[in-house]
Amino acid sequence: MDPQLPQTVDAYLERIGADRPARPDASALRELQLRHLVAVPFENLSIHLGEDIVLEDEALLDKIVARRRGGFCYELNGAFAVLLRALGFRVALLQARVHGDGGRLGIPYDHLALRVETDDGTGPWLADVGFGDHARRPLALDDRTDQEDPGGTFRIxxxxxxxxxxxxxxxxxxxxxxxxxxxxRPRVPADFRAGAWYHRTSPDSHFTRAPVCSRCTDDGRITLTGRKLLTTVGTERHETSLGSDEEVLAAYREHFGVRLDRLPSNSDLR
Structure with a gap:
């Protein structure tokens, strides 16, 4: 075991405002997923800042824990898998394709999700902290009935x-x-490199079109896209236009804990 891992796990739990669970059971998984969704934003800012995206454990933990950033699915679920394994959960990486407009499927390795086994005989669970506005609780992977969640009614x-x-x-x-x-079928992080490369470089990827930073709140969601700050509480939606660069940078700090020295820009794509 990496001698720094216990300290990193403690820092990760502090990052998401969670206590170390007594055991790796379904209740603990639900709590960890919810706290992760509220604390760590889904964001594509690295793409628009010209930053490397490295799908390796150390780099992911450095970005999300030490630098207190977010990321997109490969980064968020990749890091969450490291945390869960360190806490005693059994985790497999799964590849998924996103259903787009008109039912068109995205590319292979379009999305990274997690299959999680707990020690209480429940599950297995589909855990996901990297899909933006999605299920707030893990979904029972083998359940073929409706599963009610604050994010909607899900069925697998x-x-x-x-x-x-x-x-x-x-x-x-x-x-x-x-x-x-x-x-x-279980996958390894390297399998997702081509998908991550596509989403950070292709004009056909929605991630290259505009910078987005979004996270769950206790009663809704808050999203900063470009210079528009969108907040939802229940069914109410409010939009605020931000004028100066400093207003935008302040919004990143205040609402997402993301501290940048310059705005993300499409000119940084590579």
Whole structure:
């Protein structure tokens, strides 16, 4: 074991405002996922700052714990997997494709999600802190009935025969609409490098179009995209336009704990 890992785990738990769980059970997993979603933003700022995105444990922990940043799915769920394993959970990385407009599927390795096993005989669980506005609680991976969540009504169903996917793939639906197509074969971080490269460089990726920083709140969500700050509380939505660069930088600090010395810009794409 890395001799620095225990201290890093304590710092990670402090970062998300969570206590070290007494045991790696389903209750602890739910608490850790929720606290992660509220504390650590989903953001693509590295893409627009010209920063490297490195899918290795040390780099991910440095970014999210030491530098107190966020990231997109490969980074957030990659780091969360490190934390969960250190706390005694059994974790596998799963690749998924996102259902886009018109039902079109994204690229292979479009998304990284987590299969988590606990020590209380429940699950396995689909945990995800890297999809933006999604389920706040882990979903029971083998449950084929509706699962109620603050983020909507979720259902996990087998992909129909003849859909062109590997046998055993699953669709994750939210409020009746397909959101993710999930493969159940375990993967390793290196498998996701091509997907991460695509999303940081391709004009067809929505991540390259504008900087976004977003996180859950106790009663809604707050998002900064470009110079617009969007807040939702329940069904109420409020939009604030930010004028100066300093206002935008202050919003990153105040609402997301992200301290930048310059604004993200599309000119930094590479």
């Amino acid at each position: 169903v087998p992909v129909p025969a003849g859909a062109g996917e590997d046998f055993g793939d699953l669709d994750v639906l939210c409020d009746g609409r397909p959101r993710l197509r999930l493969e159940r």
